[in-house]
Amino acid sequence: MDVAALLTESFGRIPDLARGAVRGLDPHQLVARPAPDANPIGWLVWHLARVQDAQVAELIPADQVWVAGDWAAGVGLDPDPRNTGYAHSSAAVATVRPVDADALLGYVDAVAARTAGFVAGLGPDDLDRVVDPNWDPPVTLGVRLVSVVDDCVQHAGQAAYVRGLLGA
Secondary structure, eight states: OOHHHHHHHHHHHHHHHHHHHHTTOOHHHHHOOSSTTSOOHHHHHHHHHHHHHHHHHHHTTOOOHHHHSSTGGGGTOOOOTTOSSTTOOHHHHHTOOOSSHHHHHHHHHHHHHHHHHHHTTOOGGGGGSEEETTSSSOEEHHHHHHHHHHHHHHHHHHHHHHHHHHTO
């Protein structure tokens, strides 16, 4: 399997994981918290898409899907490209209020399509390109992409777990 196929397969799993976590849920279930400060399903899926969108947009480089489309309105937010969910307080988490599962999944799918187009053209030598020299060792494209996949899959798993806790 070549690099592009491996990355396409890895990133290609994320939308299905997100779909499994949110399919059939109503807006109340998407924002329900299993504990007072726990992250709800809607926030977890929004955040995984935001992280992937922001990271891949920086790598391309291009505008984020988030600001180029009308995705923010679907979750009750402004299209601020800096708002990815990192360091969100409990109150900030509560501001992510998806109108429905389709609003979340539309954004997930749009981000996935952009990512698929990006990774489809990558070869082995591309993965060694330094994308962030501010770390020791410097972060390469390969390390960054693995980190994004890892983060997205973890959040999708958390969303599936919360769904189970809610009995949905």
